[in-house]
Amino acid sequence: MPAKNFHVRQAAVSALRAWAKGHDYAESLVERHAQRRMLSSSDRGLLQAILFGVLRHRRILDHWISKLRQGKLDAETRDVLRVGLCQILILNIPDHAAVNETVEAGKTSVRPLINAVLRKAITSRKRLMEQLDEMPPAVLYSHPDWLYNRWRKSFGKAKATAIMEWNNEPAETYFRINPLAPPEGEIPGKKLDHAPDYYLLEGKLPTQLLAAGNVYIQDPATRHCIQLMAPKKGEKILDACAAPGGKAFLIASELGGGEGLTCTDSNEKRLPRLEENLSRLHIKADEISVHDWRKPAPERFLNAFDAILLDVPCSNTGVIRRRVDVRWRIQTTDIDDLVKIQAEILANALPCLKPGGRIIYSTCSIEDLENIELVKAFVENHPELELRKTLQITPTENGTDGAFAAVLKLK
Numbered sequence: 406m407p408a409k410n411f412h413v414r415q416a417a418v419s420a421l422r423a424w425a426k427g428h429d430y431a432e433s434l435v436e437r438h439a440q441r442r443m444l445s446s447s448d449r450g451l452l453q454a455i456l457f458g459v460l461r462h463r464r465i466l467d468h469w470i471s472k473l474r475q476g477k478l479d480a481e482t483r484d485v486l487r488v489g490l491c492q493i494l495i496l497n498i499p500d501h502a503a504v505n506e507t508v509e510a511g512k513t514s515v516r517p518l519i520n521a522v523l524r525k526a527i528t529s530r531k532r533l534m535e536q537l538d539e540m541p542p543a544v545l546y547s548h549p550d551w552l553y554n555r556w557r558k559s560f561g562k563a564k565a566t567a568i569m570e571w572n573n574e575p576a577e578t579y580f581r582i583n584p585l586a587p588p589e590g591e592i593p594g595k596k597l598d599h600a601p602d603y604y605l606l607e608g609k610l611p612t613q614l615l616a617a618g619n620v621y622i623q624d625p626a627t628r629h630c631i632q633l634m635a636p637k638k639g640e641k642i643l644d645a646c647a648a649p650g651g652k653a654f655l656i657a658s659e660l661g662g663g664e665g666l667t668c669t670d671s672n673e674k675r676l677p678r679l680e681e682n683l684s685r686l687h688i689k690a691d692e693i694s695v696h697d698w699r700k701p702a703p704e705r706f707l708n709a710f711d712a713i714l715l716d717v718p719c720s721n722t723g724v725i726r727r728r729v730d731v732r733w734r735i736q737t738t739d740i741d742d743l744v745k746i747q748a749e750i751l752a753n754a755l756p757c758l759k760p761g762g763r764i765i766y767s768t769c770s771i772e773d774l775e776n777i778e779l780v781k782a783f784v785e786n787h788p789e790l791e792l793r794k795t796l797q798i799t800p801t802e803n804g805t806d807g808a809f810a811a812v813l814k815l816k
């Protein structure tokens with residue numbers, strides 16, 4: 406009898422093939438491949454667990470493949486083996502289901518090979534697990550060497566290792582109440598003590614509350630930069646890199662609505678989602694428009710704002726737990742390129758401040774180069790600015806996504 410759930414494994418393999426070709430981020434691949442195969446919600450959950458599991462543990466899975474099988478493998482067969490080994494050695498899915506259904510996900514010609522490697526993994530499990538202690542941390546926690554070495558230099562070995570371990574844990578889902586349209590009745594989550602209005606999701610997504618804009622999915626780390634901004638009713642505020650609108654939601658919450666808020670983003674394709682999100686959250690901003698802040702500010706924005714949020718594009722190294730494939734996507738040169746863009750965005754936004762105004766610079770990176778070093782260098786070159794406050798949130802110390810925020814105030 407054919408294995409019942411092999412289509413989930415097939416979906417995982419085709420999603421991995423698409424990911425390797427650079428077509429999409431892991432999160433959207435789950436959605437697309439689940440829809441394509443009309444997976445039930447529990448199968449969709451299994452697909453996500455396998456796909457994210459393979460991307461999180463890719464390096465150690467490849468290490469195990471090299472121990473279990475000598476010789477070359479084509480890319481698709483390697484992905485099938487990654488899917489199988491992830492179930493057997495990481496996710497602890499029952500062996501018979503993991504083997505039978507993964508074998509059927511492979512092409513007929515390679516099924517005997519897949520079957521042999523997966524069965525060998527089961528008989529070698531104890532030995533493979535005993536070897537974990539001797540493994541270099543970057544292999545054990547599946548991160549590229551350059552990133553581990555960078556973190557080791559910045560934070561020391563113990564913290565760099567703890568960050569990698571954190572990145573491999575499945576991320577919790579949090580949501581925030583919309584004070585502009587609070588939900589009535591019971592709230593399906595556990596209220597957080599340290600972050601007012603935020604809840605840890607318990608059970609299923611509250612789809613009705615989400616659709617009605619009563620709540621918004623958001624990690625509590627998002628709030629820090631807006632707390633530093635402290636927007637006040639009547640102020641004019643620019644959210645320059647605004648899509649998809651998570652922080653614009655927080656600014657509007659403080660303003661009592663969208664009046665006074667201008668949102669821009671350089672990516673035209675991201676604007677509809679920003680507009681939809683704000684409208685669902687009962688926010689009507691003064692303006693939502695496209696602008697690339699690597700270019701000079703539009704005339705109408707000059708000296709126009711009391712506060713500007715620059716939630717700049719960054720390496721995302723603070724949110725690898727959520728964006729599981731970031732570690733394999735970025736290179737050290739990308740960080741250098743991002744730093745140039747971040748400095749350009751700062752320079753072009755500065756003339757948009759009113760006298761005495763403030764810029765809140767924010768990233769979800771834990772790299773000093775994109776954070777403290779960048780704002781310090783910027784303020785050194787702009788004596789009219791004062792660096793009022795900086796805040797670095799690190800996942801292992803704060804138990805949330807990583808984030809950085811700094812307040813730069815015109816003297």
Ligand SMILES: C[S@@+](CC[C@H](N)C(=O)[O-])C[C@H]1O[C@@H](n2cnc3c(N)ncnc32)[C@H](O)[C@@H]1O
Nearest residue numbers: 646647648649650651652671672697698699716
């Ligand atoms: C970290 S995301 C912003 C997230 C958003 N603030 C939120 O809370 O939902 C960075 C955004 O910057 C935009 N971006 C990238 N380069 C930009 C530029 N040169 N000018 C304006 N926006 C830019 C990206 O399209 C992306 O939407």
